[in-house]
Every structure is written in C-alpha cells, then in structure tokens.
Amino acid sequence: AQKITQTQPGMFVQEKEAVTLDCTYDTSDPSYGLFWYKQPSSGEMIFLIYQGSYDQQNATEGRYSLNFQKARKSANLVISASQLGDSAMYFCAMRFGSARQLTFGSGTQLTVLP
Amino acid sequence: EPEVTQTPSHQVTQMGQEVILRCVPISNHLYFYWYRQILGQKVEFLVSFYNNEISEKSEIFDDQFSVERPDGSNFTLKIRSTKLEDSAMYFCASSEAHYEQYFGPGTRLTVT
Numbered sequence: 001a002q003k004i005t006q007t008q009p010g011m012f013v014q015e016k017e018a019v020t021l022d023c024t025y026d027t028s029d030p031s032y033g034l035f036w037y038k039q040p041s042s043g044e045m046i047f048l049i050y051q052g053s054y055d056q057q058n059a060t061e062g063r064y065s066l067n068f069q070k071a072r073k074s075a076n077l078v079i080s081a082s083q084l085g086d087s088a089m090y091f092c093a094m095r096f097g098s099a100r101q102l103t104f105g106s107g108t109q110l111t112v113l114p
Numbered sequence: 115e116p117e118v119t120q121t122p123s124h125q126v127t128q129m130g131q132e133v134i135l136r137c138v139p140i141s142n143h144l145y146f147y148w149y150r151q152i153l154g155q156k157v158e159f160l161v162s163f164y165n166n167e168i169s170e171k172s173e174i175f176d177d178q179f180s181v182e183r184p185d186g187s188n189f190t191l192k193i194r195s196t197k198l199e200d201s202a203m204y205f206c207a208s209s210e211a212h213y214e215q216y217f218g219p220g221t222r223l224t225v226t
Binding site: 033035037042043044045046047050052091093095099100101102103104105106107 | 145147149156157158159162169170172203205207209213214215216217218219220222
C-alpha cells in the first residue's frame with residue numbers, strides 16, 4: 001500500500017523556537033519523492049522543500065530542513081526560528097515511482113505564538 | 115519570480131451547468147496538473163498533462179472532466195455538468211522536468 005500520514009492535526013510553537021512536523025509514509029517502491037507545502041489561511045499552496053529517495057543529504061531551504069530517515073520511512077519538516085508568518089497548514093506530499101501525481105497527507109495546522 | 119496564475123479566483127455556478135477553470139502555468143514548464151481540495155479536507159490529484167495529452171488521472175477525473183491546452187500559455191479544466199459535490203478549491207500546478215510542482219492560488223468553485 002502507498003500512503004502518507006501526518007499524525008499531528010495541530011501544533012503550537014513559541015516564536016523564535018524550532019518546530020518539527022511529522023510525516024511518515026509507506027511504499028515498497030525504491031524510487032519516490034517527498035514534498036512539503038505550506039497553505040496559509042489565504043488558501044494558496046506554497047512549495048517549501050523536496051527530497052528524493054536517492055538523495056544522500058537531507059534537503060534544506062533557508063529555515064526549512066527535511067529530516068529524512070529512510071529506514072523509519074519518515075520525512076519530518078523542521079522549521080527553525082519560527083516566525084508569526086509561519087502560522088499555516090502544512091502538508092506533506094509524496095510521488096511514487098516515476099509517477100508525477102502527488103498524494104497528500106491530511107495536514108498539520110501550525111500556530112506560532114508571540 | 116514567475117508564478118502560476120488562475121482565473122477566476124471564485125466561480126459560482128448552478129448545478130448542471132458547465133464551468134471552465136483557467137490556468138496559466140509557468141512559461142518554461144512542461145508538466146501541468148489539476149488538484150482539488152474540498153473544504154477542510156486534503157488535496158486530491160485529478161489529472162496530469164504532458165506533451166498535449168493526459169499522462170495520469172485519478173478515479174475522480176471521470177467523463178464529466180476534461181482538460182485542454184488551447185494555446186501555448188493556457189491550461190483549462192472543464193466540468194461539463196457540475197454537481198454539488200464538485201464544490202471545492204481547484205488548484206493548477208506546473209513543473210519542469212524536475213519533480214517540484216508549483217501551485218497557483220486556486221479557484222474556489224461553489225455549486226448551488
């Protein structure tokens with residue numbers, strides 16, 4: 001079965017602290033890709049970061065990093081130095097094999113507290 | 115910075131009517147997608163399009179749906195006879211040969 005799971009419906013973090021959003025997946029395909037998207041209350045979907053299954057190093061983009069643990073089948077998003085503008089819904093998504101369609105998790109609503 | 119655009123931002127239509135949602139993907143991108151998100155739910159894949167044909171589609175994308183790239187810049191999603199359950203946010207996305215998909219701001223479709 002190919003699926004992606006986000007177990008945290010909501011998370012709170014204090015401004016300037018780091019936060020980890022969990023994402024686990026299940027696939028038997030050796031080739032896959034993992035994505036994180038941010039959806040603010042305005043509704044748009046903002047691409048944050050991508051990790052391929054064969055990438056040797058964990059992906060980083062500014063304050064975002066992906067803690068990719070292949071053996072555990074997890075791809076957690078770490079946001080360092082949280083800002084109030086980081087408050088949003090965060091979706092983990094995955095593509096399987098050579099397919100390009102993305103399968104999304106159920107999302108985590110992050111609230112950054114002042 | 116180039117971005118995906120979508121029009122209209124909000125469309126209200128009556129059940130049974132046809133709607134066309136429009137998207138302008140990023141200009142050098144090769145792959146185009148439609149996704150939808152019913153209010154409060156996860157984002158669901160509908161269809162992908164490459165080289166002027168559908169490359170993947172989900173079970174949601176039935177005969178009521180069609181996609182077209184009528185010219186070199188636009189990418190459209192047509193719903194022939196809308197149903198109440200088609201009410202959702204519809205996102206267009208595009209990507210280069212690499213896998214990162216960039217989403218447009220979405221069209222909120224309300225079927226009454």
